[in-house]
Amino acid sequence: MDKALAVVVVALVLVAAFSAFSFYQVQQLRSEVAGMAEEGASREDVQSIAESVQQVQEAIANLSQAVAELNTKISQTQGLGEAVQNLSASIDSLKEYVSEEIAKLREELKYPLTLTDALGRSVTFTAPPKRIVCTAPSATEIVFAVGAGNLVVGVDQFSNYPPAVVEGKESGRIAVVGGFSTVNVEKVAELKPDVVFMVPGVQEKYVKALENLGVTVFVLWEGSVGDVYRSILVTGLITDHFSEAASLVQNISERIAETHAAVMKYLNQTGQEPLKVYYELSLDYWTVGSGSFINDIISLAGGVNIFANESRPYFQASPEAVIEADPDVIITTGMGGWFGPPQAIINKIISRPGWGNITAVREGKVYVLNGTLEDILVRPGPRIAAAVEVIARVLYPQAFGISEVPNIINDTVAQEWGIDLGAG
Numbered sequence: 001m002d003k004a005l006a007v008v009v010v011a012l013v014l015v016a017a018f019s020a021f022s023f024y025q026v027q028q029l030r031s032e033v034a035g036m037a038e039e040g041a042s043r044e045d046v047q048s049i050a051e052s053v054q055q056v057q058e059a060i061a062n063l064s065q066a067v068a069e070l071n072t073k074i075s076q077t078q079g080l081g082e083a084v085q086n087l088s089a090s091i092d093s094l095k096e097y098v099s100e101e102i103a104k105l106r107e108e109l110k111y112p113l114t115l116t117d118a119l120g121r122s123v124t125f126t127a128p129p130k131r132i133v134c135t136a137p138s139a140t141e142i143v144f145a146v147g148a149g150n151l152v153v154g155v156d157q158f159s160n161y162p163p164a165v166v167e168g169k170e171s172g173r174i175a176v177v178g179g180f181s182t183v184n185v186e187k188v189a190e191l192k193p194d195v196v197f198m199v200p201g202v203q204e205k206y207v208k209a210l211e212n213l214g215v216t217v218f219v220l221w222e223g224s225v226g227d228v229y230r231s232i233l234v235t236g237l238i239t240d241h242f243s244e245a246a247s248l249v250q251n252i253s254e255r256i257a258e259t260h261a262a263v264m265k266y267l268n269q270t271g272q273e274p275l276k277v278y279y280e281l282s283l284d285y286w287t288v289g290s291g292s293f294i295n296d297i298i299s300l301a302g303g304v305n306i307f308a309n310e311s312r313p314y315f316q317a318s319p320e321a322v323i324e325a326d327p328d329v330i331i332t333t334g335m336g337g338w339f340g341p342p343q344a345i346i347n348k349i350i351s352r353p354g355w356g357n358i359t360a361v362r363e364g365k366v367y368v369l370n371g372t373l374e375d376i377l378v379r380p381g382p383r384i385a386a387a388v389e390v391i392a393r394v395l396y397p398q399a400f401g402i403s404e405v406p407n408i409i410n411d412t413v414a415q416e417w418g419i420d421l422g423a424g
Helices: 002-018 023-042 049-071 081-108 137-145 163-171 185-190 204-212 225-238 242-270 293-300 319-325 342-350 372-378 384-395 411-416
Strands: 113-116 122-125 132-134 152-155 195-198 217-219 276-282 286-288 314-316 329-333 366-369
Touching: 113 225, 132 137, 137 152, 137 163, 137 195, 137 225, 152 163, 185 204, 195 204, 204 217, 225 242, 225 293, 242 293, 242 384, 276 293, 276 319, 293 372, 293 384, 329 342, 329 372, 329 384, 342 366, 366 372, 372 384, 372 411, 384 411
Parallel strands: 132 152, 132 195, 195 217, 276 329, 329 366
Antiparallel strands: 113 122, 276 286, 286 314
């Protein structure tokens, strides 16, 4: 059991890590996790299934740390060439072996499970949940993506994917338990959930209130792409869908790896420097730092976030700081239509005092992502591969055989580019 767990975790880390980093960097990570494998293989007489599951979670946490540490080196990626092909073949072989080990592991996983959530809380599950409430769109998407959507009885008002969520809300099978930052704890308790999946930040204040009502709460992670992998795998453990969760992480990793490799190949062949990107969350200059998964998405797509040195995940920049950084590309979203149609948003950005000299504005590279793409880019969930694919094509269209990129990019454009906007 312990050896199988070690092999599975090592393999998942390798596959996930390849999606983010160059061949050289993955080789370094591979040597590190090889030590984990040897350690795992030498352990004997595991004390309990719960302890083994905890080891899985700790290994997933190590993945998040690895992503955070190595992500800053993305612009230093060396040539890929034949090395990428060899590594891809190695991963394909590894995947086949991992699938067998996961099947064995799945047979041995037993309850009770005690896991530590994003707030450091120990949460015990005596059995797989039969009733689930999700208070964030990303949590809803993860639960459905691992195959436990039929157990969802409540969601927040902004959860709108997959289509089964909308259908469930319209039919009354799935109740609405408030907004993202306005969770109705009494409504949640009335649904008698076996677990409520929440996210950190504004929802933390509701955890204690729900616990006082006897409701089990598990807070997922959302600070990085590694955290998204972690949330998916742990959600799979909790809901008794670990095999599906592991497969989902592998699929996401493969898509990101393919995109990243295409961009790196293009940069190496052309000698072009990675483009500097300013991502604007709202028209009052809110943007993202290194602590945001959106920063990871930009890096995985081959760009360099102009505020990557800022540790705060979300913060309000000054217009002068953006001018000084001189981004090559500016990306934002339709912002739910709150500031008018997409073209109006572009007009407001390019007409700001002093912004006419910014490279992105001068060269007409200010882009608004609209429709489904807006949700995909801002939700730390199973559709992050699509987010990376879209951003990569916006930054380096020639790498994907695209001749021209419109300033307003919607679902139709993405689908014409051959992007699957679904999970995985």
